[in-house]
Amino acid sequence: MNRMKQLQLIKNVINLNFQRSCSSKSGEIYTSSDFQNGIRKITMCHGKTRNSLSVAMMENLLKEIENNRDDPQLRAIVLAGDGPIFSAGHNLKELTEDCGRAQHMHIFNLCAKLMDAIVQHPVPIIARVDGLAAAAGCQLVAQCDLAVCTEKSKFSTPGANFGIFCSTPGIALARSVNKSTALKMLLTGEHITSDEAKSSGLVAAVTPTPEALDEEINKLCNAIRSKSRAVIELGKRFYYKQIREDLKTAYNLGGNVMVDNINGVDGKEGIKSFSEKRKPVWRHEI
Structure with a gap:
């Protein structure tokens, strides 16, 4: 092996270890999943980071979404967040200067892969929102095929408040809501209410309680399940x-x-x- 190849191999190992050190702790639970009557429910359950889309969370979501994707018994996927926050977006601790540009690029490439997996999946993916969906968390909602929320839910792309414009969340947002709503969210960082989310097209329905939310999602899933x-x-x-x-x-x-x-x-x-x-x-x- 020549010197250039040796140096490149060492660099790759260093980058890999650095990415791991900047991502997540091993052994932690990020998602839970169950499968009943043709519906897989995937729940983000990492409360201490407000279900942030960390590297570990996105890797878990990708794994769960792609799990048995071609199983003929699978008819729809419901994506939920445990606790009062659906997802707070990317984990900013993984985007510090110390983590480096390579790690930053890895995060956004992984996020793009997750969003594309939703689009390319053979069955509908429905976001179940009962709380706040912010930044990349809002992006995740907007990228799902359908979204339903409770009245208390809020949606925001507040990146500009922290000096980081929500450029990638804006991609999904611009394709799901009207221009004025998307730019209001992106330029001001202010949240929109559940009613505004419904009127702008971000969500398909708003329900008063979590119980009613589950009923609405069951109706959607049953309608989908009755089709080929x-x-x-x-x-x-x-x-x-x-x-x-x-x-x-x-x-x-x-x-x-x-x-x-x-x-x-x-x-x-x-x-x-x-x-x-x-x-x-x-x-x-x-």
């Missing part, structure tokens, strides 16, 4: 694909997708069951 898994996956994938295209291209792509869907296994069954006035029997195939 394959058709829901097709629809979710096409939704995120077409919003990146111009209108003419989107319609051309959409027509092809619908023709394939109609002539697929569950598409044929859906039309046949409608004609025969009966419930469809899905094979969960396109």
